[in-house]
Amino acid sequence: MDVLSMRTIFRCRDLAASRRFWEDTLGLTVAREYGAGGEVTGVVLFAGGGFVELTSSPEATGPSGSGSTVVWLQVASVPDEEARLVRAGVAIDRSAERMPWGLVECWLSDPDGVRIVLVETPPDHPLRRRVE
Structure with missing residues (x-):
């Protein structure tokens, strides 16, 4: 399998609220929007080497994140990002x-x-290191 791109897609009951969170609060940048008739029904966001896609799905039931779905975002400083989010x-x-x-x-x-989950690889981690 030759994977050319990867994205995680979330079906959102409230696309506007999800966009505010992912774009404004977390700070992800829009790669592209899509929709029909002038209505935006989805957005693709840059997320490091991958993408997060939010699509409008008002009929979605239960939390999108139920079960085993977890988004892993590696950042330079978890304490700094946590403080900003708080x-x-x-x-x-x-x-x-x-x-x-x-x-x-x-x-x-x-x-x-x-x-x-926001993840930071400390400089002294024995198996991984962040290249600067």
């Missing part, structure tokens, strides 16, 4: 902490209940 009014599910496997993680959820 100032923006985001509820943090689990505050930043260094995990037994050596990564720093902070957990939160988007408006549809999608679980998001």
Whole structure:
């Protein structure tokens, strides 16, 4: 299999609320929007080497993030991002902490209940390093 691109697609009950969260609060940048008749029904966002796609789906039931869906976003500083998100009014599910496997993680959820983990690879991590 030769994978050319990857995106995670979320069916959102409230596209506007999800866009505000993913774009304004998390700070992801729009790659493209789509729709018909002048109505935007979806947006693709840059997310590092991949993409996050939000699509309008008012009939979606239950949280999009139920089950095993988790979005993993690696950042330079988890504590800095957590502080910024708290100032923006985001509820943090689990505050930043260094995990037994050596990564720093902070957990939160988007408006549809999608679980998001912010991850930082500390400079002294034994198996991974962030290239600057």
